[in-house]
Amino acid sequence: MPPGHFGVPLRADGNRLQAESVMDIRNIAIIAHVDHGKTTLVDRILHTTKVFRDNQETGELIMDSNDLERERGITIFSKNAAVTYKDVKINVIDTPGHADFGGEVERVLKMADGVILLVDAFEGPMPQTRFVLQKALQLNLKPIVVINKVDKPNCRPDEVHDAVFELFFNLDASEEQLNFPTYYGSGKNGWFNDSLTPVEDITPLMDGILKYVPEPKVTEGTLQMQITSLDYSSFLGRIAVGKVTRGSIKENQPIALMQADGTVKKQRVKELYVFEGMGKRKVTEVMAGDLCAVVGLEGFNIGDTISDQENMEALPVISVDEPTMNMLFSINNSPFYGKDGKFVTSRHLRDRLMKETEKNLALRVFDTDSGDSFQVYGRGILHLGVLIETMRREGYELTVGQPQVIVKHIDGKRHEPYENLVVDVPQEFASKVIDLVTRRKGEMLVMETKGEMQHLEFEIPSRGLIGLRTQMLTATTGEAVMNHRFTEYKGWKGSIPGRNNGVLISKNTEKTTGYSIDKLQDRGTFFVDPGEDIYAGQIVAENIKPGDLVVNVTEGKKLTNHRASGSDDATRIAPKTLMTLEECMEYIQHDECIEVTPNFIRMRKIYLDENERNRFQKMLKADVEA
Template sequence: MDIRNIAIIAHVDHGKTTLVDRILHTTKVFRENQDTGELIMDSNDLERERGITIFSKNAAVEYKGVKINVIDTPGHADFGGEVERVLKMADGVILLVDAFEGPMPQTRFVLQKALQLNLKPIVVINKVDKPNCRPDEVHDAVFELFFNLDATEEQLDFPTYYGSGKNGWFNDSLTQSEDIMPLMDGILKHVPPPVVSEGSLQLQITSLDYSSFLGRIAIGKVSRGTIKEGQPISLMQTDGVKKSRVRELYVFEGMGKKKVQEVVAGDLCAVVGLEDFNIGDTIADFENPEALPVISVDEPTMNMQFSINNSPFFGKDGKFVTSRHLRDRLIKETEKNLALKVVDTDSADSFMVYGRGILHLGILIETMRREGHELTIGQPQVITKEIDGKKCEPYETLVVDVPQEYASKVIDLVTRRKGEMLVMETKGEMQHLEFDIPSRGLLGLRTSMLTNTAGEAVMNHRFSEYKPWKGPIPGRNNGVLIAKEAGSTTAYSIDKLQDRGFFFVDPGEEVYRGMIIGENNKPGDLVVNPNEGKKLTNMRASGSDGTVSLPPKRLMTLEECMEYIQQDECIEVTPNYIRMRKVILDEEERKRQQKRMSAEAV
């Protein structure tokens, strides 16, 4: 059967998953009366809540007698590890670009990976129905991007399609067509069939799946030869060769998998029955095994300390609370999350976890807490390196689109955090700004930027390179309000403390000594007692005993907490609560520690 393998790549929110929906509906994967909803491929709860793709997924459709394997990839820079490895399964890519925003930082990142793998690109300019869109300018910008990324003559001669995934049409010109058939025909015409070399079996494992019934499942593309059910094979790993046997074989069909007897070179398949395999391993011939080059993934740029929950509320909320639970879960995550690294520390209760960024680590923590884990996480730190005898740190390219009246505030915020402006241009009513900024400077920047631009700023960033250390970057300006003792907060106390700052807790919430309950209006931390009740007498005065009117507490998401905390603070994460606290809960002990550190510094 004729086969095409195509990956869909784009910046976050440019419409990849919506395009996959259209392909699935056009090729009649579902019954006419079947209610599928939207964003069919984003099946994970976290993906649906956040409206982003986190895990790459496969679907297979049949169009005009040709099987098309479609791979939906994440658009966020933090999940670049997912994109890099699944591109190995594709022979062509659809580069999706928003007709207003044009190529964004992540577009550049994934396109560069695709061009290096010599994949055939098709450019799709989406959302041409949006007001003030500029498809022609965007087409020129995409061509310029290809040129800057050293695309070959053949790659520069890319076909372009215009349309709207939401309205269900794509055409090779700006005139509206009936449906997405012109694009489907373009895939058959421009994407080459898989290139198959002669020789014995080779299949590189590029993705993992798990079934409680079948166990771990290896997914990859058969590069050459044929793989059959029951066939003995060699599993080529970095540290040696294991002999094994294929128990069951599946190919992708629609949204699911279909059991088959054999799979020929060029098709994607799922293999059941292998023990202890890793991503990047090669399934090869039993007699004459030959390995494929190991998949390389960009290194992590940030680390965080994960430890067991050691707060006074330990064990009240979660199922998994011991260091053994924490260790097993983190090791399990590294099997399928290539960009993640876990290292033991001096303490048996703590682990250092290395990842691509705040979102990458935040998704892991959010997933763990939903599974019932309790843990404490420290402040995110960037990973420094020594290059040519100099201390170097990771830098990122930061792109901000903001209404013109707020542009000066954005420039001021970024330059204070050691950012340098590279580009400033006008896009319609928006100002387009590009900066080079140390990764440290991005911690906490999103919150202050949204506050200063009335929520109008759209900010994106991606790792660029390591450069010399830029020196200290100012962190949070204000101190925090810390609970003096354990107990239940009262409206009376919080009302009396209103002029000290704003609160992260409501009346009636349980707090403990050393827990962060609000932000101080001034620099420096302040220990307060939020649990004091009103002294009652039997005398009443009309008007003075009215109900207390309090503003609602400020809700902080997990990522906002990660950006907010300082060196001596940490976050307690449980299935139902996210609490910020001091690492040392006792106030006297904290003061002694500060004195010791000051003495050492002198």
Template sequence: MNIRNIAIIAHVDHGKTTLVDKIIHATQVFRDNQETGELIMDNNDLERERGITILAKNISVNYKGVKINVIDTPGHADFGGEVERVLKMADGVLLLVDAFEGPMPQTRFVLQKALNLGLHPIVVINKVDKPNCRPDEVHDAVFELFFQLDATEDQLNFPTLYGSSKQGWFNTSLTPTDNINAVLDMILEKVPAPKVNEGTLQMQITSLDYSSFLGRIAIGRVSRGVVAEGQNIQLCKLDGSMVRGKVKELYTFEGMGKKRVTEVSAGDICAVVGIEGFQIGETIADFEQPEALPVIAIDEPTMNMQFSINNSPFFGREGKFVTSRNLRDRLMKELEKNLALRVQDTDDADKFLVYGRGILHLSVLIETMRREGYELTVGQPQVITKEINGQKCEPYEVLVVDVPSDFSGKVIDLVTQRKGEMLIMESKGEMQHLEFDVPSRGLIGLRSQMLTATAGEAVMAHRFSEYKPWKGVIPGRNNGVLIAKQAGSSTGYSLDKLQDRGSFFIDPGEEVYAGMIVAEHIKPGDLNVNVVEGKKLTNMRASGSDAATNIAPKIQMSLEECMEYIQQDECIECTPQSIRLRKILLDENDRVKYAKAMKTS
């Protein structure tokens, strides 16, 4: 069969999407005079802004008469659910590793999934044009990683390519060439054609697409038999039941788009239109003798957050969707394609518990909802605890930090304060490589502190390892906050007088409400302040002459930084145009009563 199915996996920022760009150009998917730009596969606004891949995508290219289906996967462990479901479509993996950094925690996470599925690996050591790169050491480290992950004899005998996606060359040695054909030739040579089992139709749905004309589209790889237009099928549901259906239209992938066909045989990836009510992981099977494929195993979420309607005084000013029904419908829709997410109803109809893989996983969902016109309030992220053998246990992660040697002491100090234990400390040139075992709770809010302590030099990555006994209280934020006493527009006069009390999150002229967090206090403990007081008119000068006040610019925090910053009695108001920090109880007297009640209990 002239088909190869290959997934590209790597740690974030090791160059997956750039390599896919080069494959697209090398196989002339576009006309020579067509304007394509960079990072062609990252077509989602959030992906382009952040420079990361969030959703797995597939394209197909033709090389030497062979059709190669290429699947671009995310590098963040937070989006591991995306990787777990699409690896089922591949027969081989292209493991991309940075020639300086070597295998990182998330490389290990995705590679383990690929090796367990018996996929054939090709290792590509990328960015060999970087100064202080060490391709030979990295090659040894990759071999060691394969060995640790119990790779088979065949998998350990992996071929290796060296090169630079950015400069557009790859070779079996370190000698630069002028093209990336070595990668494509290696795929044809080392990745086997899809195995085709004898028997009736079986196709597992591993992805879904949506079209306003065609409705929901099921995407997957035909693992057995043939699927044809107009064919009657049975949909094997996750609960074991069967639903009858009919294939209305059938598409295969060609270049960046889809091409309509009449039938697709086993081994190819296709898109099926016309099946109602399917979910990812279900099997499209033969009408007469339906047989289901094993369900895709997805790792459990490790963190949850409370999502609720926006109940601040500024409710409904900016968003289109503000009711709890809107919020619930949107979260249920997200569950269809986001396999690592869980949503649970609470006693309060306006609040939902949303479980995810990590802060980035949940923040991408919140950011997407904001852009779609939703208003919501989200609480502090909490880790999910379990009881194992009668003992309370929490998730632990392996934290890897690469930092200049001068700052290593500060990093060790910061992590040990958060109940982390050092596992490895070794030198990599001028950099110090540190590995820690740390509770997931300890990582919340650690990144910003670490970047401050290391002058922005620390490179931090982490991945879930296992559940272990609860480590006790981990110190949170050191400083309190300044809270607005009353509603109105903040004035330069008030902010100027309060500058020595803390660092502000607002500028003069911004509207505030009572209970809104306006600044970080320089001391522990919260303080209620009046930021809307104007200068009184005197017979000496007009109340408007405030030109002489020198106010420091406000602190700009991203959504993830806000999620890591807030404490248990605080929440974030997210609307299409604003992100505001606030206390859950807006009234000052209510907060005092609640604090007293907590002390007595």
């Protein structure tokens, strides 16, 4: 069984089913920007507290157990581990660093009493750092600042410390929160200390957690526990995870499940688990202040309160920031429908999306006029892209449309979401970045020099970010580091230029040939290789000019009895351009969509037939003129 599976007997002593003592617990969340070393720090904590045997193979990124997380090198789902240090149980909550997964962060912070804010010693606080820290400070959590990667060249720990203090001040931190302890070190090299002097391990930081993170605040009274996370076991079904804030919860106890809409369901707890190491162990009772997993409840959602049946009191519902982007998810209706995936019907698609909304708080799914399509609302392209990629790996076939921002009408005027965009780029490329962003209605707020890099901050409509990353990486030869976070809704900025060039569209449904692609190479950059199955209406290349062109890429070479000198030279074909799912989502226009199957990602026109496409364009033009 994998680590963390329910029912794994992680302790075999006689006290196995005893309740936890409230005084010996610390609940701490680790928050940081993407790639600042958060998961590596969690690895160090797990190794320092001897969660694993000395001879046990663990590898790295232990908490990032999901395949997608390991491939992308980011944390997507928040996870829990529990370690024991100096007879104190420390519940460690690893949180995502990307603002698109803010829904995950906002709910799991409810389980913590303190936070470790991890900051890169060169980059300093980034937009997502600000986003998550703001949530933590609003919940009045006690912060510990850890400045990581002090072994890197160009690092500037003292400046970063000042920048963190300034960030706390700007976020209206209390006097106590402003007086935060700071630790320096290198997660990669395995040391953290309260000064810049290297030590052998991370024990100074572990001592700091015991010293500065308060014990859980417990109020007297009957049971109260908010469900802040979900787990699933094929043996036990859906499992509610949360922190007991008052009283205690016992095995076999009758409870009241109080839901956000005011309904109350009377149920009974079947089994209780607490976190231990990377897994869980079964207990008979959990006291206030500890995190636990409750088995046996039905029909619960994140944010519901588990309360005593005699004294029913609900906790405030978890509020999550609204989605800012939406996409149309439809069944796959291409000629290659059903060839690749296991789940292809609209019922499969609907059930899977509804199941996702149960645990993905920032996601919304709505039915449309068509029974085959669903409107899906999310936090951003990465948030929706991870959902599509997960479904693809599970065997689903679907078609997704162009991402659209959510427009609101406030006081009779059109408003759209705006983002704070931060770009760090070598100085010679700064002018190109400024030009790209301002063309997309961005306004520059900050321009300062950090070593050899130029630090730029902009305010830009969310629409302007769609497709910007690809253009920026091309313009800066891959040197730009770009981050953004949602700030607020403001007035509509007018039209933003989209993709400049048109596309080449396949005329036939057949296999591509090297002969045809070779003859068309001067017309565009191809997304397909010779010998690939394609269909009429599929996008096979980017045109070098504006406007779309229908081409035949399936024609074979005519064989004759005569051979002319030089005519049989091997065709020299450039390899196809590989595009990730997110790049495709940013690339397509309003009349295009993406076919997603377990083994293929194809871009195509919504109307595959050329005559239908022309009719649609004429109707659209007439609507615009009207």
